[in-house]
Amino acid sequence: MAAALGAARRFPAAGRPFPPGRGCGDAAGWARRERSYWRALRRRVLGPPAPPFAAPCQVGAPVLRGAAAAVGPERLGGPELRELAAALAAGLRRGPCLGLSAPQLGVPLRVFAAELPPARCRRYPPALRLAHRIEPFPLRLLVNPRLRVLDSRLVTGPEGCASLRGFSAYVQRHWAVHVSGVDERGEPVSWEATGWAARIIQHEMDHLDGILYIDRMDPRTFTNVGWMELLD
Structure with a gap:
């Protein structure tokens, strides 16, 4: 047993031990990342990235866990909101993801x-597609959205999230909802959604309240979607 434990502490097979703070159970050690010379130079010249970011924040970022603030009427139609709307649309298509x-x-x-x-x-x-009524819908952007449940039946379905890259789980959502608000120009938006679209709306509304799907999931279904590839 002692020999097996000793071997398990060595990585890789050449026998070199884990560097300090990089053991299997040390999450903080794995979170540290060294920048290449060019990345470090780019950071020094351009400075840190500023919101809206080009890529979604990952779980652990404090912004994902706070309640978002309402957009004031004086900002509707302004350059800041137009930039945000463009960044969200680009992020959806770059992902690709269904909601952001x-x-x-x-x-x-x-x-x-x-x-x-x-x-x-x-x-x-x-x-x-048939079971969850997965149907296409065009790009919609909602500012200060308000949600109303139309059909309180709970349906369980798979969900992923651009802020928990590489994972999925099953989550219960209401079958039909209505969401209303305005777009980036201040024009009214009303959307009555059923099935998959309703699931996406509820997922995104949760984000605005600092809630992630892992807070609502069946924990037994939480899956690394690439688990088979990781074994190769």
Whole structure:
């Protein structure tokens, strides 16, 4: 047993021990990351990135756990909100993901965007599309959204999140909802959604309150979606 424990502490097979703070149980050690020379130079010249970020914040970022602030009427139609709207649309398509909230890009405001293009919709298995009413919808952006449940039946379905990259779990959501608000120009937006679209709306509304799907998931279903590849 002692020999086995000793061997388990060595990595890689050449027998070199873990560096200090980089053991299997040391999460803080694995969180540290060294920048390459060019990345360090770029950071020195350009400074740290500023919101809205080009990529979603990952779980652990404080902005994901606070309640987002309402957008004041004086900001509607302004350059800041237009920039945020463009960043959310670009982030959706770069991901690709189906919904994206302002807090995920480091902006603690009550804004989210969602889109399900037809090509992306066709990638879902037919049985799943039928069971969860997965249908395409155009890009929608909502500022200061308000949610109302239309059908309180709870349906369990798989969810992932751009802020928990590489994982998924099953989550219960209401079958149909209505969300209303305004767009970045201050024009009214009203959206009555069923099935998959309703799930996306509820997921993004949670983000605006600092809630992640892992807070609502069935913990037994939490999965690393690449677990098989990690064994190769």
